Amino acid sequence: MPRYMVQRTFDDGLYIPADEDGAKKLQAVGQNNAALGVNWVHSYVSRDKITSFCVYDAPSPEAIWQAAKENGLPVDTITEVSVLDPYFYY
């Protein structure tokens, strides 16, 4: 399955409370993703919590769009990527 980098912009900042509500929200996101074959690997969030770079494994960009729509997440750009690690070359 291809890997994608999804850049998102949260105008009011991305705040997920570290409590039961937050856990439930993430669980719902995970379920919606799974139904589309989309797997959220992890995300990098900027200091001001406005921009995030999310790494996903998904069957197609269309699946990412649909998952985003169902989870109420904004999408700026989607780029197909492959991993490059320094230790590949040793």
Place this chain on the structure above:
Amino acid sequence: MELLERGQFLQSLADCPPGRVVLVSGEAGIGKTSLLKAWCAAGDRRVLWGSCDALRTPRPLGPLHDMARQAGGQLAASMAAGHPRQAMFGAFLDELTARPAVAVVDDAHWADEATLDLLVYAVRRISLTASLLAVAYRENEAGPGHPLLRVLGAVAADTSVLRLRLPALSAPAVAALVAGAGLAAPQRIDAEELHARTGGNPFFVTEVLADPAPAVPATVRDAVLARAAALSPAERDALEAVAIFPGGVAVSLAGASRGAVDACVRAGMLTADGTRLAFRHELARLAIAASIPPGWKTTLHEAALRALTGMSAEPAQLAYHAEEAGDAAAVLRFAPEAARRARDVAAYRQAADHYRQALRYALALPATARAELLEAYSEVCESVGGSVGAGSALTASAQALACWREAGDAVREAALMARRAHYLWMSGDNAAAHATAREAVVRAERLPPGPALAAAYTWSAYLMMLARDIPGAIAIGERATELAVEFGPPGLLARALNAVGTARWFSDPELAEQTLARSVQAARDAGDDAAAGWALVNLGSGAGEIRRYPTAERWLREAIDWCAARDLDTGRNYATAWLARCLFERGEWPQAASTLAEVTTRDASAPTRIVELTVRGRLRTRRGSPGAADALDEAWDLAQRTGDLQRLWPVAAGRAELAWLSGRPAAEVAALVRPVYPLAVRLGHPWAIGELGQWLGDSDAGGGTAPGAAAPYPLPPVEAARAWDALGCPYEAAAALAASPAAEPLAEALRRFEQLGARPAADQAARRLRDLGIRTRRRSTLAHPDGLTTRQADVLALLREGLGNKAIAERLSLSPKTVDHHVSAILAKLGVRTRQEAASRAENGEPATPR
């Protein structure tokens, strides 16, 4: 009889929930039938059992006839009345729904084409019933290219199917059988040697044990013959008399003495099911049949033919016996009738086989009779399809033409020549096709108006429509319609109306819709489901090509329903891809994406692939998703091979759009469109001219807009946007606004692009606004009329309720510092100085908070 080593399979079958498909496979003699019989006997469900014939050319829908006899009721009535095939299939499913049963189709590797269609139909719908469908087949006879693979492919991805592959018996099991046979010393067989020789094949083992000899026979055939050798001559004769009937025979019809027959049944070599005699296994029958001396065999077949004729036996069976008896007259009497019956239920391969059978004996017939056979044969070959079918149709129709010429029938010759033009087009020889059509018209015009002229005009119009020669297709097609109504045959009218109607989309859309609707009706009247389906598809795709979306989507959905109900997969796929295109062009991008996912790409025809790839590529282009170039390049490759405008134009436009949004220079963008543009101009297609022309730049289009472009293209930005909105194309409307030099339309364009999720176009518009010195707002701010972000709108609403910052923070799960920041921003945007003013402003009926 207890089945050894089949316990787990019986358990799986017993545990199988209703509404499922069961596939039982294994080599001949492995015990598939025995297993299924044991399961049916153990359960309390009703059983409908159908067997496929081992006839060289089996009876069409043989198993369904068997099951109908057992079920009675509506299904039997439908079969007896000779209803259209679709009605018979529906009655079968209704029977399974109303009274849950186990339906078994045995020996499916011998199934005729109509039965295979029935199986595809049934496996797709069995889950709607509380019944079970079991299919038994010899997997080593269903190798690559075997027609049964179509059915297996239909359930390949279905994990709910119960697949049982029966293995050979193990050595201990064979030993148990040997021990159970209770043989005395001289006859004792070494179980290990028996297992090795027979490979553990249950039938082989039991045959040997039924008549054991010290030396184990090398093959099943030897085992069966050894057993037969132990019978008396009269019993041997009875055995041979029954052996020439694949699938068994009624006692009264077998040319054997009753006493001898009873002896064979007692000895276990024949089984009796009511009044029907059969061998225990097809392997046994084949062994005996192969051992009958040729002269005696011919006599037996002659007797069988005499006995069955006049008993309303199936023509397929009569033709078989006739050919085995070498009775040319009988073959010529029964084979064409068998072919007709097969054709009536769309078992085209079997129909072709029967026509070939008749043609083998037709050399002495007069030219007219030969011509009729050859003509019917070529029609059926075309329905079989594929390159083999198309090739046979061409050869046979050429021979038929020679026969008509010999018989001096100019009318039939001209009509067949016109039909042959279409065979040539289907085989890819466009030049020859058009030349033949022209010659057919010339010949037909020499004769008085009649079926020849109707056919000649119909096929000419159809070919012209396919080449998008619109004026020619309409003119000739209208004449064809008048003649087809008067002179028939029934299927021709639907074809003529299809040609005219599809062509008319470009000149008179309202009339096109009426004409194609008439084509659908004519096809239904003639019982041609496929033709009706294609007329429905052309209604949808024609309307879509001229951007009449409500009409197009209505017809496409109807086409999808029609084709799905009849398992016409090619039509259904094509209509689904086209529906996705309409949704995409209307800006319903999530829906377009999910519709695209419904196209089954595995067996998709080239036109379907082209439409599907084009829509996917253009959707990704406009959204800025990766993979746009891959999809469009593949579509371009396929489209170029067809050379047709309606395939080339959307791909070229998509590639140009991608290049432009990627910032490629204008010359490069124009080069992508230039190969197709002249074709659009030559055929006078306004939408193609407009869409392609916009990428050309001033030089080619002669300054300004291309001449002959469709309505919205030449208009100035604001008017064009209004026109696109009226058509229902939000992206094109935004793109028109974005072409404006003024700031306000550009800002509106940006807002619209944001709303659609058209990232590249939005970024471009934002950049141009910044060049004009206008600061662009952050993305989701633009959704709120006051320019408030959704989050800020929430804060404002709580402000209005009189909450303090801390309370708001708690309510919205934000940090107090963030709320502070939001409140300041709100005050700035609303142009007020205190929160009280902001709250009261909200109370004064300011625009409600959008969600």
